Amino acid sequence: xxxxxxxxxxxxxxxxxxxxxxxxxxxxxxxxxxxxxxxxxxxxxxxxxxxxxxxxxxxxxxxxxxxxxxxxxxxxxxxxxxxxxxxxxxxxxxxxxxxxxxxxxxxxxxxxxxxxxxxxxxxxxxxxxxxxxxxxx
Numbered sequence: 001x002x003x004x005x006x007x008x009x010x011x012x013x014x015x016x017x018x019x020x021x022x023x024x025x026x027x028x029x030x031x032x033x034x035x036x037x038x039x040x041x042x043x044x045x046x047x048x049x050x051x052x053x054x055x056x057x058x059x060x061x062x063x064x065x066x067x068x069x070x071x072x073x074x075x076x077x078x079x080x081x082x083x084x085x086x087x088x089x090x091x092x093x094x095x096x097x098x099x100x101x102x103x104x105x106x107x108x109x110x111x112x113x114x115x116x117x118x119x120x121x122x123x124x125x126x127x128x129x130x131x132x133x134x135x136x137x
Contacts, residue, residue, distance in 0.1 A: 005017055009016075010129065011075070012095070014033055015089065017081045029103055031115075034068075034127050035091075035115075035117055035118060035126075035131075037090070038090045038091040038117045039090065039108070039117050039118065039119050040126065041090045041092070042089075042090070042091075042108040042110075042117060042119075042121055043108075043121055043129065044093040045083055045089060045094065045108065046094070046106060046107075046108045046121050046123050046129060047093075047123070049068075049078065049083060049094070049096075049123070050104075050106070050123045050127045050129070051127070052078035052079035053065065053071070053104050053106075054127055055078055055137055056070065056074075056078050057124060058059050063101045064099070064100065064101055064102065064103055064104055064125070065099070066099065066100060066101065066128060067082065068082050068083075068084050068085075068096070068099070069082065070101075074125075079097055084096060087115075088111050090116075091103075091110055091111050091112070091116025091117055092108045092111065092116065092117055093108070093110075093111055094106065094107070095107050095109070103124065103125030104123075104124065104125055105122065105123075105124045105125075106124075107120060107121065107122045107123070107124070108121045108122075109134065109135050113134040113135055114134070117134065118133065118134060118135075119131050119132065119133060120132045120133075120134045120135060
């Protein structure tokens with residue numbers, strides 16, 4: 001009888017170990033998928049911001065806006081949402097350290113490198129997006 005109980009305990013432990021391994025693999029794949037989605041959204045949002053800035057300059061004799069509000073409050077708006085005032089969008093924060101009448105430099109950085117995203121995206125006047133690994137910063 002004691003041998004039967006020991007065998008049952010071993011079977012239960014093997015099942016628990018296999019379940020934990022499967023759960024770990026599933027969670028890891030889910031996190032990778034989520035990070036990839038966050039990165040794609042960040043690229044799209046940064047491209048939207050760049051296109052809005054370029055369109056504004058094209059409509060205003062090559063003069064870029066002094067702030068993002070000029071893009072969102074215009075009729076019709078060049079940009080539907082001000083990404084700079086929102087704390088984060090899908091794990092990324094947006095910033096435009098240079099935004100003046102001659103051009104712009106904007107970036108999208110993950111809130112937590114390697115957890116919400118692995119890449120930092122930067123765009124400057126002309127719309128060229130540069131990608132950099134966020135762990136280099």
